[in-house]
Amino acid sequence: MRAVRRFTVRASLPESLSGLGALATNLRWTWHPPTRDLFASMDAELFDAVRDPLRMLTALPPSRLDELAVDDDFLGRARAAAEDLENYLSEPRWYQQRDDADLPPAVAYFSMEFGVTEALPNYSGGLGVLAGDHLKAASDLGVPMVGVGLLYRNGYFRQSLSLDGWQVEHYPVIDPNAFPLELLTVGGRPVLIGVAMPGGRELCAQIWQARVGRVPLLLLDTDTEANDDDLRGVTDRLYGGDADHRLRQEILAGIGGFRAVRKYCEITGHPQPMVFHTNEGHAGFLGLERAREIVQADGLAFDEAMPAVRAGTLFTTHTPVSAGIDRFPVDLVQRYFADGRLVPDIDPRRVLALGAEDNPGLFNMAHMGLRLAQRANGVSQLHGRVTRKMFSRLWPGFDHDEVPISSVTNGVHGPTWVARELSTLLGREWGLDTGDGPLRDGVSDAQLWGLRRELREKLVFEVRRRVRAAWLQRGASPLELGWVDSVFDPDVLTVGFARRVPTYKRLTLMLRDPERLRTLLLDEDRPIQVVVAGKSHPADENGKQLIQQIVRFVDGADVRHRIVFLPDYGMSMARYLYRGCDVWLNNPVRPLEACGTSGMKSALNGGLNLSIRDGWWDECYDGSNGWAIPTADGVTDPLRRDDLEAAALYELLGQQIAPLFYDRSPDGVPTGWLSMVWHTLETLGPRVQASRMVREYVDNGYLPASRMVAAATGDGYRGALSLADYRTKLEVSWPRLRIFDSELLVEATEPLVVGTEVTIRARIDLAGLDPSEVDIQAVVGQVGDDDELRDTVTVPMTADGIGAFAARLKLPRPGSIGYTVRVLPKHGLLAAPAELARVVLA
Numbered sequence: 001m002r003a004v005r006r007f008t009v010r011a012s013l014p015e016s017l018s019g020l021g022a023l024a025t026n027l028r029w030t031w032h033p034p035t036r037d038l039f040a041s042m043d044a045e046l047f048d049a050v051r052d053p054l055r056m057l058t059a060l061p062p063s064r065l066d067e068l069a070v071d072d073d074f075l076g077r078a079r080a081a082a083e084d085l086e087n088y089l090s091e092p093r094w095y096q097q098r099d100d101a102d103l104p105p106a107v108a109y110f111s112m113e114f115g116v117t118e119a120l121p122n123y124s125g126g127l128g129v130l131a132g133d134h135l136k137a138a139s140d141l142g143v144p145m146v147g148v149g150l151l152y153r154n155g156y157f158r159q160s161l162s163l164d165g166w167q168v169e170h171y172p173v174i175d176p177n178a179f180p181l182e183l184l185t186v187g188g189r190p191v192l193i194g195v196a197m198p199g200g201r202e203l204c205a206q207i208w209q210a211r212v213g214r215v216p217l218l219l220l221d222t223d224t225e226a227n228d229d230d231l232r233g234v235t236d237r238l239y240g241g242d243a244d245h246r247l248r249q250e251i252l253a254g255i256g257g258f259r260a261v262r263k264y265c266e267i268t269g270h271p272q273p274m275v276f277h278t279n280e281g282h283a284g285f286l287g288l289e290r291a292r293e294i295v296q297a298d299g300l301a302f303d304e305a306m307p308a309v310r311a312g313t314l315f316t317t318h319t320p321v322s323a324g325i326d327r328f329p330v331d332l333v334q335r336y337f338a339d340g341r342l343v344p345d346i347d348p349r350r351v352l353a354l355g356a357e358d359n360p361g362l363f364n365m366a367h368m369g370l371r372l373a374q375r376a377n378g379v380s381q382l383h384g385r386v387t388r389k390m391f392s393r394l395w396p397g398f399d400h401d402e403v404p405i406s407s408v409t410n411g412v413h414g415p416t417w418v419a420r421e422l423s424t425l426l427g428r429e430w431g432l433d434t435g436d437g438p439l440r441d442g443v444s445d446a447q448l449w450g451l452r453r454e455l456r457e458k459l460v461f462e463v464r465r466r467v468r469a470a471w472l473q474r475g476a477s478p479l480e481l482g483w484v485d486s487v488f489d490p491d492v493l494t495v496g497f498a499r500r501v502p503t504y505k506r507l508t509l510m511l512r513d514p515e516r517l518r519t520l521l522l523d524e525d526r527p528i529q530v531v532v533a534g535k536s537h538p539a540d541e542n543g544k545q546l547i548q549q550i551v552r553f554v555d556g557a558d559v560r561h562r563i564v565f566l567p568d569y570g571m572s573m574a575r576y577l578y579r580g581c582d583v584w585l586n587n588p589v590r591p592l593e594a595c596g597t598s599g600m601k602s603a604l605n606g607g608l609n610l611s612i613r614d615g616w617w618d619e620c621y622d623g624s625n626g627w628a629i630p631t632a633d634g635v636t637d638p639l640r641r642d643d644l645e646a647a648a649l650y651e652l653l654g655q656q657i658a659p660l661f662y663d664r665s666p667d668g669v670p671t672g673w674l675s676m677v678w679h680t681l682e683t684l685g686p687r688v689q690a691s692r693m694v695r696e697y698v699d700n701g702y703l704p705a706s707r708m709v710a711a712a713t714g715d716g717y718r719g720a721l722s723l724a725d726y727r728t729k730l731e732v733s734w735p736r737l738r739i740f741d742s743e744l745l746v747e748a749t750e751p752l753v754v755g756t757e758v759t760i761r762a763r764i765d766l767a768g769l770d771p772s773e774v775d776i777q778a779v780v781g782q783v784g785d786d787d788e789l790r791d792t793v794t795v796p797m798t799a800d801g802i803g804a805f806a807a808r809l810k811l812p813r814p815g816s817i818g819y820t821v822r823v824l825p826k827h828g829l830l831a832a833p834a835e836l837a838r839v840v841l842a
């Protein structure tokens, strides 16, 4: 019989154990081993099986709870843990110790997915795990953040394999009551937020709250009786359904999410966010709701509200390819906004204009993100450059490097990903701060090597466990599976490759020449073992074929002890891989990997990266912290490119990596290898941390944004009104603004040398603008055959007679030099010269 409905009854705890409730429902336990120890001490075997304090409390027999309720030793430890949590939640941390008075009182962080823990499976991959790490690091730093997203009743799919290696998906049903979530209620009734749907309908959502340390995470859930049946299903699946379904989800996440934050803060007294950060463009509609709020509450026009909205919004993009950008048919978007009920008092035509792109039939979420956010960034230095170029058409007349999109390289949350044994060995919290002083103090190579072996061995056991389970699932009988006990070897060089399977990640590059791979795996003296994992999007047949190719190879009786494919990649498996692998492989097609974070998790555990110089590795590879697979940039035939890069991969593995790993000192320690591991820990350790990333967002994003919001909204929106006014003025003047007769004047009679003083002068008709309202610049740089200026130096030009402007400068460089003159808008509420996408060039 199948149940028609399911629900979960939480354990009722004896009075003396009531403190355990807060410890179990605050997800800080996921990165705080002492809390896990406390729960494990209630019943170690059971905890090993459930791995979740809340489930633990439900699963423990009441008799055991009664026992613990009078166990003084346990009660003492529980009290200490509860106090420790209480301190963590209330004590001043990094953010509170800063003396910038204008730090925002709160920041809202929007994401379609959050991977905080496998105990809350509300994520599909890297983007979600990054969002989870962002919240955790914000919590550790004391950044007052509120996370906002959706709760998917079927989460993301679980992956298994058919006998012939085809991916099979199944969707576990999630009962929020069984998860570390609390429904937001007032007077015992769920708080609902609504967003208008076409046809006079209303989509309602209830709000679940997860506690990520100090950070509340609000998850909207449409599975409530307040909704019609079809609307109940809006939050059914992550990235499932057609365009209409996704659009409803994104409207709910952005507009509903914004309303949920407002409501939450009203009810709980949490400070209202002043800055709004969107992780990818999906929640971009939130800017419209913010504009509506200002228009309705303060009586401003849309254009007058816009500077205030933009000032407080940050947009992080993760997509280096134009095809990867979220777009909707314009008609579809129109259908939701046309009747004006969704965001009342905002003209639907203005909404559509925000998503305009080259194709008039499409609404582009990234373009809307850029138009509604004053600050935008990519997620590694290389990705920043690629993104500036990709969007450069929105800023015509500007060089790519002036496009106002910066980069903040992603990071990972150390305490979540680092093996506890390693933090213990190094004697420091390998997270919030990586500690002072040399890492190696008092730790020998032999100790580190012993630890690395221990982690590799744990991985080996986990691999065997999972390989056995996968074969049983595929229909094998236990009797045929004796060989599984000799899968993998704790002393063999272990390479990991685990990620989603879009084409650009090239899951099967290692199979380019199967014989060469086989030779590497089966080498008698220096064998290699490889663990592969990854999920394909359910609609991606090509990805599933790649998985099948891998599975068919690893099923071969000659190699199956040295290479495995583990189904159902997720956080719980990932942990073992990042900790236990010696080498972390990544071979995307450069530059399609925006950042990549799994390699950072490996590095934090002393793994060495073997990667194409893409994403974070492009800026972090230094020649002694791992290996760079040479990229065949510019080779346009993708098969030839694969051939070249695969050959380089085999070469590195066989000629450099394996020899170094197996080169042992008399006491069995690979000294050369370990010096690379030490170097990785010391130099990459601090750089790849999410705490570094969040501090960068605070310093270069949240803080300047909150200053800008204050300037825009203060004194009855004086700044915003002034910028709106200024923009109107530019509409009229800009097309008429002209630069005439620009010239270079040289006083000296000697030949020009570096350092010679020159004057650049031009006559400019400012078309009614005051010189104080523009920036007039002389730009000098080297020129090549194409007349493009490079390595430029910019010098402000000042009034020099009526209608004329001049700048004096010393010639900065030898060689062929050129110059130009340009006029840019200037206003105190602009964050970058290119912001308004206006420039007049001589």
Ligand SMILES: *Cc1c(COP(=O)(O)O)cnc(C)c1O
Pocket (backbone or CB within 6 Å): 124, 125, 126, 127, 129, 498, 499, 500, 569, 570, 571, 574, 595, 596, 597, 598, 599, 601
């Ligand atoms: C870190 C992580 C990812 C992201 O890895 P990439 O290197 O960006 O591909 C994906 N899934 C899980 C479970 C992770 O922990």
